[in-house]
Amino acid sequence: GEDVEQSLFLSVREGDSSVINCTYTDSSSTYLYWYKQEPGAGLQLLTYIFSNMDMKQDQRLTVLLNKKDKHLSLRIADTQTGDSAIYFCAESIENTDKLIFGTGTRLQVFP
Amino acid sequence: DGGITQSPKYLFRKEGQNVTLSCEQNLNHDAMYWYRQDPGQGLRLIYYSQIVNDFQKGDIAEGYSVSREKKESFPLTVTSAQKNPTAFYLCASKGSNQPQHFGDGTRLSIL
Numbered sequence: 001g002e003d004v005e006q007s008l009f010l011s012v013r014e015g016d017s018s019v020i021n022c023t024y025t026d027s028s029s030t031y032l033y034w035y036k037q038e039p040g041a042g043l044q045l046l047t048y049i050f051s052n053m054d055m056k057q058d059q060r061l062t063v064l065l066n067k068k069d070k071h072l073s074l075r076i077a078d079t080q081t082g083d084s085a086i087y088f089c090a091e092s093i094e095n096t097d098k099l100i101f102g103t104g105t106r107l108q109v110f111p
Numbered sequence: 112d113g114g115i116t117q118s119p120k121y122l123f124r125k126e127g128q129n130v131t132l133s134c135e136q137n138l139n140h141d142a143m144y145w146y147r148q149d150p151g152q153g154l155r156l157i158y159y160s161q162i163v164n165d166f167q168k169g170d171i172a173e174g175y176s177v178s179r180e181k182k183e184s185f186p187l188t189v190t191s192a193q194k195n196p197t198a199f200y201l202c203a204s205k206g207s208n209q210p211q212h213f214g215d216g217t218r219l220s221i222l
Contacts, residue, residue, distance in 0.1 A: 004153070035213075042115075043213040044213070045212060103151065
């Protein structure tokens with residue numbers, strides 16, 4: 001079945017770049033998403049990439065997609081303390097509106 | 112102000128009691144979703160509805176029920192058959208060719 005995997009924790013110093021990685025199994029995924037969740041809150045859509053793209057950049061965020069390896073990454077440039085949160089990777093399932101989520105990566109930014 | 116509203120933010124259930132979580136959206140989205148989030152896990156799909164008066168079971172539907180009588184509303188009932196209901200519940204909605212957008216969640220606890 002479909003599965004999405006992420007590492008559980010990432011700790012970075014303020015001002016450095018953060019790279020959060022994700023692997024997925026469904027090669028027919030149409031879109032891949034990154035969501036951010038702050039404590040006690042819902043999920044905020046950060047960015048998404050269509051499966052026929054390799055890269056998407058949006059201000060401090062860069063998404064890289066390697067379809068061959070089924071690997072997705074989110075790079076946050078100049079990481080700030082306000083970026084501390086849980087980041088979820090999700091893949092869409094072809095011909096449905098359903099998403100499969102990873103377990104989330106907790107990003108901690110220290111001064 | 113367009114968005115997805117979940118209420119209440121916190122909810123307590125006694126043993127053997129059914130409780131209903133509210134989800135309302137004014138985004139004119141056709142599709143709506145309910146997810147359950149447990150610590151250290153990703154989101155798991157409970158039920159979803161792609162159109163009014165129709166809904167489908169997700170991966171963990173046992174012990175839950177839903178209705179979709181209006182486009183704007185997709186309430187979730189946690190029944191007494193759900194033996195481990197303590198979790199964070201998230202509602203989402205989705206328009207055509209758009210990503211899913213989430214509410215702020217309801218935290219359900221057992222008394």
